[in-house]
Amino acid sequence: MKDYKKLVDDTLFFIAQKGWAIKESSFYDSLAIFLCEKLDIAYVLIDKVSAQEGNVETLTFVDSGEVKTNISYPLLNTPCENVISKKLCVYASNVQKLFPKDDMLVPMKAESYIGIPLWSSEGDAIGLIALLDTKPITNASDIETILQIVAVRVAHEIERNSFEQALIAKNKELERQNKELEQFTYIASHDLQEPLRTLTSINQLLQDEFKGRLDERAETYLKFINQSAQRMQLLVKGLLDYSKIGKLGDLSEIDCNEVLKEVLSDISLSIQESNAKIVIEELPILKGYKTELRQLFQNLIVNAIKFVDKGTTPEIFISAKSLDQEWLFSIKDNGIGIEEKDREKIFVIFKRLHNRSKFEGTGIGLSNCKKIVELHNGNIWVDSVLGEGSIFHFTIAKT
Secondary structure (H helix, E strand, O other), X not given: OOOHHHHHHHHHHHHHHHXXXXXXXXXXXXXXXXXXXXXXXXXXXXXXXXXXXXXXXXXXXXXXXXXXXXXXXXXOOOHHHHHHHOOOEEEOOOHHHHOOOOOOHHHHOOOEEEEEEEEOOOOOEEEEEEEEEOOOOOOHHHHHXXXXXXXXXXXHHHHHHHHHHHHHHHHHXXXXXXXXXHHHHHHXXXXXXXXXXXXXXXXXXXXXXXXXXXXXXXXXHHHHHHHHHHHHHHHHHHHHHHHHOOOOOOOEEEEHHHHHHXXXXXXXXXXXXXXXXXXXXXXXXXXXXXXXXXXXXXXXXHHHHXXXXXXXXXXXXXXXXXXXXXXXXXXXXOOOOOXXXXXXXXXXXXXXXXXXXXXXXXXXXXXXXXXXXXXXXXXXXXXEEOOOEEEEXXXXXXX
């Protein structure tokens, strides 16, 4: 074997620099080739414990410096079985005689074997590194030192890859569930509209046909039916709007000043009736989804007009500030304010803080705002003082 100190230095260099720079798919191959060359060993196998109990599968299998096809094999009656269940094992010679039932040793003409287990951060065996040669091993202690150096790095890589794969699988499952949920919401909301229209129509027919012939109690019942049906229609429309967020158009360059002009035009009647004073600073041009951003601004402004004490003239101030990676928007009002304990609840769908008799609404508007902001890779939150007003902040990513 080459100079021992240089060998250790080369190994540490590989682990400290090359080992971290190499992509994960080729890390195992590169390490195995490195060990094969530096240790003058015929075969290097890096294995991980298989999902099939009692088996391992190779992450790399190097034969005389050449990467072979990965395989899966049972541990029973192999030297690897002793390694995975105990600790570093050395069979300096006669390995075929020691393990006569190991079918892999004969075609490999294996004479010697050294293996070291790989442990997870929780102390579980997750794999092993196995070195085999066609001649007896005479420098086992030097090889053991090198294996102990690389084993920690390899174990970390296996564990990291497992976590990443689990995360990818979880994200795919969440995407599937979200897609199914959105599809269900759209279908359920769409299918609910027809019976609601029928209910409203029949109720109206009853009111028209029996007008003047019903007692006060019957008139009240029909009125309740009509009001309930109308509220349900608003909820259904809200669900449909929620399910459509992100599906109404493509990302494009948007002048927020123009969007606000359109929003104020759409809600001009509410502004006139409330005598609301709205001040808008210069707003940015950014990349976004126009329909959704328009809905976002409209929801927040309408809320600022609606949630004020009786006799109070709404005052709304809209501004934007450029940050490193995003735009920070603020919509300030002089409304009733929000208690600190409710500042997260308001963004939950169907969550209402006030009695419907005092402030009408479906409890969907702010959840729509949250979904729209998240569509633009941003965040939304509120600062508020009860009885004095609120400032809704949200960010929109610049790229």
